[in-house]
Amino acid sequence: MGTVTIADPIADAISLSHLCYSYPGDQSPVLNIPAWRVERNEHVFLQGESGSGKSTLLSLLAGLSVPTQGSLQILGDDIAKLSTRQRDRFRAANLGVVFQQFNLIPYLSALDNILLAARFGSATTAGARQRATTLLERMNLQSALHHRPASQMSIGQQQRVAIVRALINTPSLLLVDEPTSALDHANRDAFLALLFDVLSDQECAMVFVSHDPALGASFDTQVKISELNHVGATV
Numbered sequence: 001m002g003t004v005t006i007a008d009p010i011a012d013a014i015s016l017s018h019l020c021y022s023y024p025g026d027q028s029p030v031l032n033i034p035a036w037r038v039e040r041n042e043h044v045f046l047q048g049e050s051g052s053g054k055s056t057l058l059s060l061l062a063g064l065s066v067p068t069q070g071s072l073q074i075l076g077d078d079i080a081k082l083s084t085r086q087r088d089r090f091r092a093a094n095l096g097v098v099f100q101q102f103n104l105i106p107y108l109s110a111l112d113n114i115l116l117a118a119r120f121g122s123a124t125t126a127g128a129r130q131r132a133t134t135l136l137e138r139m140n141l142q143s144a145l146h147h148r149p150a151s152q153m154s155i156g157q158q159q160r161v162a163i164v165r166a167l168i169n170t171p172s173l174l175l176v177d178e179p180t181s182a183l184d185h186a187n188r189d190a191f192l193a194l195l196f197d198v199l200s201d202q203e204c205a206m207v208f209v210s211h212d213p214a215l216g217a218s219f220d221t222q223v224k225i226s227e228l229n230h231v232g233a234t235v
Contacts, residue, residue, distance in 0.1 A: 011076030013173050013205035014038035014061060019070035021060060029068065030056055032230045038221075040172070043199070043206045045216040048225030054209045055100070057225065058177050061207065062097045063087035075172050092120035096166030096204075100178040102158050106151035110136065110161045113150055114168050121169030128168060135164040139194050155182045156191070163195060167202070174199070174206040180215065192218055 014037060021031040031053050038044050048054045059065045060072060066080045066087075073079070075094055079087055091097070104113050111132055118128035136146055139160040150158055159179055166174060180188040196218065199206065208219065216222040 011040075011073065012037045013040050013042065013075060014207070015071075015073040017071045019060070019072055020068050021056060021065070022068045029231055031060075033057075033070075033228045034230060036223075036228055038205055038207065041203055041205055043196075043220045044208065045219035045222045046207055046209045046225060047211065047213050047216060047222065048209075049211055052225045053229050053231075054211075054225050055177055057228075058097075058175050058207065058209055061173075062095060062175050063091050092169065094172050096169070096171035096174040098162045098166045098174075098176045098179055100181065102162040104150040104158055104161060104165075107149055109147045109149055110141065110153065110157075110164075111146045113161060114165045117165045118168045132164060132168055135167060135198060136161070138198050139164055156187050159183070159191065160194065163198070167198065167204075170202065171204055174204050176206065176208045178210055179208075180210065180212070188215070 016033060017035050019031065019033045020029045022029045046054055060067060061074065063079045071078055077090060079090060082090060108116065114132040115128055133146065141157060141160055145157065150161065153161065180191060183191060192215065
């Protein structure tokens, strides 16, 4: 069981081929991606309109769903071949995921939300607490906010807590779904600057999903979901 949590240090962050996905009970594919790869430490901006399949693809990359057909290798592991429990362990050890709704536990403090995620990784409690405190401060969340319940924080503050929670176990791949959709332009740009600053000293690939093409210039690579997804194309 333990071997599934050890990522291949030289494999691509993402490598997929002939990937198809249909919703359960529906034969019509919503994703048909012949091939795609993301290199280690590459920061990719994945852009597309609502309903284009971006979030579905992110769910597959996170191991929350599995392809109907094809190969999906994350950090060298074909996660479609792993059991649900193995995928959960793999995700905790190797991936950081930020959902559009953040999914923070409202009655827990910022720090406790992060330390709860750390319990599923390999960090010691003392090490995780120190890392969480450091990352929160780098995301401009000072100590007075660390013990505030998530329900009493602004959307922008919750968003930054969610990023720290995703990074607490030093993932090799960060998956981020529409994190700036509720922010105005000034706060959006400030958030991106903070995110790239935190990632600057980590070896971590990132797939950042958004409908807003204005964000793409900050990334190593820009990809439109319509260029990847061949659903409806004539083969």
